Amino acid sequence: MVKAKYWTINEKPVGLPKLNDFVLVEEDLPEVKDGEIIMKAEYLSVDPYMRYRLRQMNCGEPVTGIISSKNKEFPVGTYVVGYPGWRSHTLLSEKQLSGTNEMGFPYMKLPDLGNVPKSTGLGILGMPGNTAYFGLLEICEPKKGETVLVNGAAGAVGRCNVIAFAGSDEKVSWLKDVIGIKNSFNYKTADIREVIKKAAPNGINCYFDNVGGEFTATVLPLMADAARISVCGAISTYNDESKNTGTLFLNSPFHEGTIIWKQLKIEGFIVHRWTNRWMEGINQLKKWIEEGKLKYEETVTKGFENTPKAFIELFDGKNTGKAIVEV
Numbered sequence: 001m002v003k004a005k006y007w008t009i010n011e012k013p014v015g016l017p018k019l020n021d022f023v024l025v026e027e028d029l030p031e032v033k034d035g036e037i038i039m040k041a042e043y044l045s046v047d048p049y050m051r052y053r054l055r056q057m058n059c060g061e062p063v064t065g066i067i068s069s070k071n072k073e074f075p076v077g078t079y080v081v082g083y084p085g086w087r088s089h090t091l092l093s094e095k096q097l098s099g100t101n102e103m104g105f106p107y108m109k110l111p112d113l114g115n116v117p118k119s120t121g122l123g124i125l126g127m128p129g130n131t132a133y134f135g136l137l138e139i140c141e142p143k144k145g146e147t148v149l150v151n152g153a154a155g156a157v158g159r160c161n162v163i164a165f166a167g168s169d170e171k172v173s174w175l176k177d178v179i180g181i182k183n184s185f186n187y188k189t190a191d192i193r194e195v196i197k198k199a200a201p202n203g204i205n206c207y208f209d210n211v212g213g214e215f216t217a218t219v220l221p222l223m224a225d226a227a228r229i230s231v232c233g234a235i236s237t238y239n240d241e242s243k244n245t246g247t248l249f250l251n252s253p254f255h256e257g258t259i260i261w262k263q264l265k266i267e268g269f270i271v272h273r274w275t276n277r278w279m280e281g282i283n284q285l286k287k288w289i290e291e292g293k294l295k296y297e298e299t300v301t302k303g304f305e306n307t308p309k310a311f312i313e314l315f316d317g318k319n320t321g322k323a324i325v326e327v
Contacts, residue, residue, distance in 0.1 A: 297321025
């Protein structure tokens with residue numbers, strides 16, 4: 001008998017989540033049957049999009065090691081990335097292991113990451129990394145000499161003129177000193193319109209947007225003609241109850257007249273679109289890390305009991321890079 005712990009919501013958060021919105025529950029898991037496995041979480045992911053998901057469900061994304069198995073495809077010792085929630089242990093059936101969750105993601109074996117930590121399977125070598133890889137290269141399609149704007153900045157884009165924004169002076173220093181993006185700014189203190197006009201006098205050609213809201217409304221008129229925008233999130237709206245009614249965001253920052261006049265291409269996406277090319281992205285990102293071309297950062301919170309705290313701190317900007325809970 002395995003005793004499992006998991007976090008669920010005590011009540012749906014209103015505005016910024018609070019610690020007492022969450023409750024820790026214990027349960028006993030039965031012994032595995034044919035085709036089943038039990039996974040033990042080693043790392044858990046906390047991400048801003050989970051705030052939006054909390055309106056419908058409790059969610060998480062643990063990296064887990066299999067400690068009991070009667071499934072030959074997932075033997076004991078295998079590491080798996082999946083979506084069973086913020087759980088210490090999870091019992092999964094053969095059907096669950098061969099299917100996908102409600103977001104369209106399957107359970108995946110963690111590939112050989114070499115000398116790179118397993119925790120990166122939740123970040124730069126996982127869903128967030130592939131979101132940046134495919135969202136930027138497949139939708140924005142940056143070309144040499146163009147200007148690229150990233151509003152939740154975490155990396156550079158090679159030979160393009162990159163403009164990056166982050167939410168603290170410390171993060172801006174990291175972008176400048178470690179990543180090497182000289183045009184990095186604190187969106188909380190900078191005049192966004194003025195610094196973009198100065199850094200990109202001919203307009204922005206590619207905009208990777210995961211913030212939305214007033215930031216995007218400011219950026220849109222500064223786009224170049226026939227520019228491309230990939231939209232994968234709207235972090236600035238997740239805690240704003242006045243702009244969210246269940247599954248519909250109100251007060252869109254995308255002004256139709258500007259879109260038409262500038263002939264902009266705007267495409268929203270969820271990264272599971274590229275599930276059949278998943279390892280292409282992971283292998284390329286890993287190669288760039290090994291070559292020193294791609295740098296990353298993780299903020300690690302220790303202890304399963306601190307998972308909600310780590311999640312809430314995302315909205316205070318206390319993490320640099322990917323936020324991880326080490327169970």
